[in-house]
Amino acid sequence: MAFVTRFAPSPTGPLHLGHAYSAMLAHDMAVAEGGKFLLRIEDIDRSRSKPEWEIQIYEDLQWLGIWWDEAPQRQSDRLVDYRKALDGLWLRGLIYPCRCTRRDIETALSAPQEGAEVPVGPDGIIYPGTCRSEMAFERSFPETYPRPNDANLRLDLGCIAANLVFEHRIDNAHGGGHWQTSYRETGIGPNGQSGLIAFSPEDMQTEVGDFVIARRDMGTSYHLSVVLDDAAQGMTHVVRGADLSEATRIHVFLQRLLGLPTPIYHHHRLIRDDHGKRLAKRDDARALSKYRAEGATPADIRRMVGL
Numbered sequence: 595m596a597f598v599t600r601f602a603p604s605p606t607g608p609l610h611l612g613h614a615y616s617a618m619l620a621h622d623m624a625v626a627e628g629g630k631f632l633l634r635i636e637d638i639d640r641s642r643s644k645p646e647w648e649i650q651i652y653e654d655l656q657w658l659g660i661w662w663d664e665a666p667q668r669q670s671d672r673l674v675d676y677r678k679a680l681d682g683l684w685l686r687g688l689i690y691p692c693r694c695t696r697r698d699i700e701t702a703l704s705a706p707q708e709g710a711e712v713p714v715g716p717d718g719i720i721y722p723g724t725c726r727s728e729m730a731f732e733r734s735f736p737e738t739y740p741r742p743n744d745a746n747l748r749l750d751l752g753c754i755a756a757n758l759v760f761e762h763r764i765d766n767a768h769g770g771g772h773w774q775t776s777y778r779e780t781g782i783g784p785n786g787q788s789g790l791i792a793f794s795p796e797d798m799q800t801e802v803g804d805f806v807i808a809r810r811d812m813g814t815s816y817h818l819s820v821v822l823d824d825a826a827q828g829m830t831h832v833v834r835g836a837d838l839s840e841a842t843r844i845h846v847f848l849q850r851l852l853g854l855p856t857p858i859y860h861h862h863r864l865i866r867d868d869h870g871k872r873l874a875k876r877d878d879a880r881a882l883s884k885y886r887a888e889g890a891t892p893a894d895i896r897r898m899v900g901l
């Protein structure tokens with residue numbers, strides 16, 4: 595079986611031990627399978643991405659002995675592809691503009707029960723759908739209603755769930771079944787499980803909500819870009835940290851919606867600091883370059899992360 599995997603860092607700070615573990619694990623797996631290891635620079639957040647961090651990524655990886663099999667892909671070079679995918683979803687009436695601020699959303703959610711906890715899913719606060727109904731009429735005629743570029747765009751999960759269930763009932767006229775999608779997890783799934791993980795559009799509605807598929811300031815989102823890029827780079831296996839296990843159903847759902855293949859996912863354990871806290875970009879103390887400057891070898895780094 596072909597094996598293509600990747601490491602997809604954002605050039606917004608120094609790579610630390612957690613990144614080294616992720617990159618080395620994915621690279622080791624590709625070598626063991628006789629497959630390919632690719633590199634993608636996730637730089638859609640233009641305000642935080644810096645060319646000097648990108649250069650540092652190449653240097654750190656080479657120092658670790660990691661080489662990539664094709665020219666690195668940079669997300670900032672793929673904005674046209676993201677736009678085309680959004681145009682397609684827009685013309686299918688599946689996305690809608692939203693101008694709510696975070697405060698608007700919190701107010702809408704807390705209005706019925708003052709002081710109640712705000713529901714949160716893998717993409718943050720579960721959107722209460724304020725802008726969904728306002729746009730219902732225009733969205734029935736998307737071709738006469740140009741896609742605005744001054745608003746966030748959200749996926750209409752209610753509409754999609756209704757359509758998918760409808761399609762499924764037609765397919766199974768006698769079974770009356772329930773539409774589900776699934777993916778294979780070989781590492782740590784959302785509840786720590788591995789194996790086949792299935793979910794329904796209704797689960798998406800209640801547990802994720804209408805998430806932002808394109809941010810007004812980016813013209814895309816992490817979720818949309820990662821899904822389109824993994825497909826464009828022919829990924830068969832996605833190896834990444836367990837902090838993204840929860841977001842994976844968003845990605846698998848988008849793959850289904852966009853007609854893209856679903857890779858196998860392997861979410862790995864996270865590298866933590868001495869207090870058990872996950873390492874963050876700002877945690878410069880664990881930057882690889884710092885260990886290197888202090889005389890550590892790549893073998894020392896392997897030992898430190900338990901590889």
Ligand code: GLU
Pocket residue numbers: 602603604636820833834838
């Ligand atoms: N760019 C993300 C990060 O640096 C990783 C995304 C992914 O592996 O899907 O955390």
